[in-house]
Amino acid sequence: MKAILIEKPEEKQIVSLQDVPDAQLPEGDVLVDVAYSTMNYKDALAITGASPVVRRFPMVPGIDFSGTVAESSHPDFKPGDRVMLNGWGVGETHWGGLAERARVKGDWLIPLPAAIDPRQAAAIGTAGYTAMLCVMALERQGVTPDKGEIVVSGAAGGVGSVATALLAAGGYEVVAVTGRPAETEYLRGLGAASVIDRTELTGKTRALARERWASGIDVAGSTVLANMLSMIKYGGAVASCGLAAGMDLPASVAPFILRGVTLAGVDSVMCPKPDRLEAWSRLARDLDLGKLEEMITEVPFAEVIDTARQFLDGAVRGRIVVPIS
Numbered sequence: 001m002k003a004i005l006i007e008k009p010e011e012k013q014i015v016s017l018q019d020v021p022d023a024q025l026p027e028g029d030v031l032v033d034v035a036y037s038t039m040n041y042k043d044a045l046a047i048t049g050a051s052p053v054v055r056r057f058p059m060v061p062g063i064d065f066s067g068t069v070a071e072s073s074h075p076d077f078k079p080g081d082r083v084m085l086n087g088w089g090v091g092e093t094h095w096g097g098l099a100e101r102a103r104v105k106g107d108w109l110i111p112l113p114a115a116i117d118p119r120q121a122a123a124i125g126t127a128g129y130t131a132m133l134c135v136m137a138l139e140r141q142g143v144t145p146d147k148g149e150i151v152v153s154g155a156a157g158g159v160g161s162v163a164t165a166l167l168a169a170g171g172y173e174v175v176a177v178t179g180r181p182a183e184t185e186y187l188r189g190l191g192a193a194s195v196i197d198r199t200e201l202t203g204k205t206r207a208l209a210r211e212r213w214a215s216g217i218d219v220a221g222s223t224v225l226a227n228m229l230s231m232i233k234y235g236g237a238v239a240s241c242g243l244a245a246g247m248d249l250p251a252s253v254a255p256f257i258l259r260g261v262t263l264a265g266v267d268s269v270m271c272p273k274p275d276r277l278e279a280w281s282r283l284a285r286d287l288d289l290g291k292l293e294e295m296i297t298e299v300p301f302a303e304v305i306d307t308a309r310q311f312l313d314g315a316v317r318g319r320i321v322v323p324i325s
């Protein structure tokens with residue numbers, strides 16, 4: 001099978017597209033013929049080696065894939081079933097989706113919802129499913145469209161694009177934050193009510209600033225999240241899922257203790273299966289597939305390695321889909 005392989009013979013990792021014998025696939029009770037994989041921020045980190053995402057070598061990256069079951073000894077799956085996978089350490093500690101075949105634990109797989117085809121499932125991928133988890137986390141805190149505007153950082157990226165489209169479809173007034181003003185029309189097309197420049201959230205953080213938004217979804221961390229928290233209205237909530245700006249959080253407790261603001265953490269990798277199934281059934285129901293199409297850039301398998309470098313430079317918009325076979 002063809003696969004992207006990350007090897008680390010010495011200090012520096014080497015990444016190449018090569019033929020790998022199927023016999024080298026890791027243990028697992030389901031073998032999947034991969035139709036599509038994707039590239040998320042984490043995959044770009046893994047392929048470039050910019051961050052220690054890969055924990056075992058050699059590794060096939062790709063935290064998402066969709067495809068068809070080829071062989072199964074798992075009771076829930078049989079050959080021909082259409083499935084997808086997001087996370088569970090796949091592409092980090094277990095060979096992932098950027099290969100023609102993947103052998104995984106059946107417990108990690110999710111049946112493809114009827115309304116979504118394998119290409120759309122990949123396009124949504126971890127980024128889109130995380131966007132849905134963020135929306136669900138905010139709902140648990142009582143956030144509803146009538147409470148007021150919701151701010152979304154990194155809006156032109158993968159999580160941000162899907163979050164913007166989902167929230168707009170759900171009746172929210174979305175304030176999209178971007179570092180790329182050239183993407184304003186794209187963001188309005190996804191349903192953003194307004195688009196603001198990232199610099200409004202990158203200045204020096206104050207403990208409390210003027211109350212601006214009822215709630216927020218943050219993919220950036222660091223000063224972006226700190227500033228966002230300081231500007232959330234009394235009783236509001238923010239879902240934090242990312243670190244595109246940094247892992248630190250130079251904030252104060254003032255928004256929590258003086259405005260009753262809630263910070264909700266979101267993890268997609270080890271997220272329990274019932275929440276995943278709920279997120280995917282909501283995505284199948286609520287995400288406008290026409291808007292999803294606007295987010296997609298297809299990258300040929302042979303160009304994935306080069307694209308990973310551009311990805312980390314913030315040059316990629318929306319979602320990258322990689323047709324495999």
Ligand code: NDP
Pocket residue numbers: 040041042126127130153154155156157158159160177178179180198219220224240241242243244245246266267268269311314316318
């Ligand atoms: P993308 O690269 O597609 O999107 C990230 C976006 O963040 C960029 O497009 C850019 O948007 C914005 N951005 C980039 N650099 C900065 C910066 N320095 N300051 C502020 N904003 C910045 O990545 P994904 O959407 O795939 O992932 C987003 C984040 O969420 C990543 O950190 C990723 O690791 C994390 N993540 C976490 C998950 C979890 O389980 N918790 C799951 C999935 C993703 P713009 O140009 O519009 O400003």
